[in-house]
Amino acid sequence: MAPAGTPLAPCVFPAPAPRDPFPMLMTPPTPLRPALDRAVGVHAPGRLHLGFLDPSGSLGRRFGSLGLVIDGVETALTLRAAARQQVEVAVPDADGAAADADRAASYLATLQRATGCDTPLQLRLLSLLPAHAGFGSGTQLALAVGRAFAQLHGLDLTTRQIAQLLGRGLRSGVGIAGFDQGGLLLDGGPSEDGRPAPLLSRVELPADWRVLLILDPLRQGLSGGDEKSAIAALPRFAQADAAAICHEVLMRVLPGAATGDFASFAAGVSRVQQLVGSHFAPAQAGRVYASAAVERVCDWIAQQVETGIGQSSWGPTGFAFLPSAEAAEALAARARAAGIVDPALRLQVAAPRATGALVTSQPAR
Secondary structure (H helix, E strand, C coil): CCCCCCECCCCCCCCCCCCCCCHHHCCCCCCCCCECCEEEEEEEEEEEEEEEEECCCCCCCCEEEEEEEEEEEEEEEEEEECCCCEEEECCCCCCCHHHHHHHHHHHHHHHHHHHCCCCCEEEEEEECCCCCCCCCHHHHHHHHHHHHHHHHHCCCCCHHHHHHHCCCCCCCCHHHHHHHHCCEEEECCCCCCCCCCCEEEEECCCCCCEEEEEECCCCCCCCHHHHHHHHHHCCCCCHHHHHHHHHHHHHHHHHHHHHCCHHHHHHHHHHHHHHHHHHHHHHHCCCCCCCHHHHHHHHHHHHHCCCCEEECCCCCCEEEEECCHHHHHHHHHHHHHCCCCCCCCEEEEECECCCCCEEEEEECC
């Protein structure tokens, strides 16, 4: 690593290409020379994707997403200048760690090309969200790398700009908005020109509420090309179902969250999941859940207690909302005692998170 206190080489910005979507990267008012004696840390929380409003765009605008940022699962990393470019993983044996390291290296290279800030960097991945499990791992990794890069170099980039530059938010915008501020989030679907979805609503869930996560480490949800192909092969989403989802979200889910009416919130979430899950079932071997083991637990839970239940994104993670930590822990214990939790599954109680990613700057070591 270069000696502490030595300035980074100034970013040399190329002339903007015609119709360049990121002119803000190309015209800094002064050369950017942050010091080498700092390291930037980012802790980016996971999110649950609770459903789309209108996957087929019956009114012209596709998707629209409902999601919740949660505590207990996160991607964490540090970024600093170095003698040579390198990406390190603190937990190299974690599932998907090698792929995440490659993805992070690609994000860094994209940022360096776009900004001209090509000083070698050391990126250390301290913890990683489970890949393709329904927590938005790809988007949170991209945004964490992008925010650390911008902070280290003094670049004034919004999270939406970072997401667009790194190709995130093509369908859902809740991970982007959640990175900034946490909460229960509703977006209006991405724009046709590629801009990430606008945030329409943000509500903080009551602090006492909890989510029981049902994780299946042996399976992964669809992603990348497989996800695109699966969506393209699905039939059109009925406009009546899209209208029903919007009705549930606007008149039960959001008001229930805002007023602490758990019954209304839970019923709305479950109904949204039924409608969305039935639509995407053909891409999951005809099932609403990607994991049969998770489905078994969720079906049992639905018969035991009042809950908002379903699968996050393509899964395989299932979830069940409960009104308190005590209720969530008790339900997990009952499920295990009933013998319906496969040994491969992991149950975890998570709290709703009202804040976004934590970004810190500290002396480099």
